[in-house]
Amino acid sequence: MSRPAVLLDRDGTLNESPKEYITSVDDFVPIPGAFEAVGRLCRAGWPVVLATNQSCIGRGIATREEVDRVHAECARIAAESGGSFEGFHVCPHAPDEGCACRKPLPGLLLEAASEHDYDLFRSFVIGDSLRDLVAGRSAGATSLLVLTGHGREARAEHPERLTFETVVEAIDWILSRA
Numbered sequence: 001m002s003r004p005a006v007l008l009d010r011d012g013t014l015n016e017s018p019k020e021y022i023t024s025v026d027d028f029v030p031i032p033g034a035f036e037a038v039g040r041l042c043r044a045g046w047p048v049v050l051a052t053n054q055s056c057i058g059r060g061i062a063t064r065e066e067v068d069r070v071h072a073e074c075a076r077i078a079a080e081s082g083g084s085f086e087g088f089h090v091c092p093h094a095p096d097e098g099c100a101c102r103k104p105l106p107g108l109l110l111e112a113a114s115e116h117d118y119d120l121f122r123s124f125v126i127g128d129s130l131r132d133l134v135a136g137r138s139a140g141a142t143s144l145l146v147l148t149g150h151g152r153e154a155r156a157e158h159p160e161r162l163t164f165e166t167v168v169e170a171i172d173w174i175l176s177r178a
């Protein structure tokens with residue numbers, strides 16, 4: 001049976017928004033409390049996946065292997081809090097490649113749902129950009145905006161009902177509803 005899940009954006013949501021792109025683990029700075037919150041979600045039985053646009057691959061700025069190493073670091077940090085990601089779903093394409101997976105299109109979320117058997121209509125998408133929210137909504141999920149990363153700009157452009165200071169508050173809100 002399909003399960004509800006939490007699908008997390010990466011940059012600006014779980015870790016500080018990079019100036020350009022994160023091409024090595026050294027550039028990866030977790031937002032305080034973010035991975036502990038992921039651990040709480042997992043321990044409460046929620047499947048968690050990461051869904052991230054990494055056009056740095058398509059632009060030739062980073063290799064897939066470099067991006068995978070950053071995700072291995074995410075897995076390591078999450079494990080310290082008893083958390084794990086069921087998958088790391090990456091759109092590697094540059095914006096002009098015309099793919100179906102780059103957020104705000106819902107392809108990446110649909111791919112995650114199909115691979116892990118998620119019921120998107122009962123799932124949550126958390127992100128700091130309007131494109132995360134639009135992708136989540138198009139996929140049928142409930143979108144939560146966080147004010148880290150690009151979140152304040154996103155809120156100024158398009159006020160959202162479900163807005164939280166950081167991913168910590170967003171996750172605790174999901175946990176409080178159960």
Ligand SMILES: [Mg+2]
Binds near residue numbers: 149
């Ligand atoms: Mg982001």
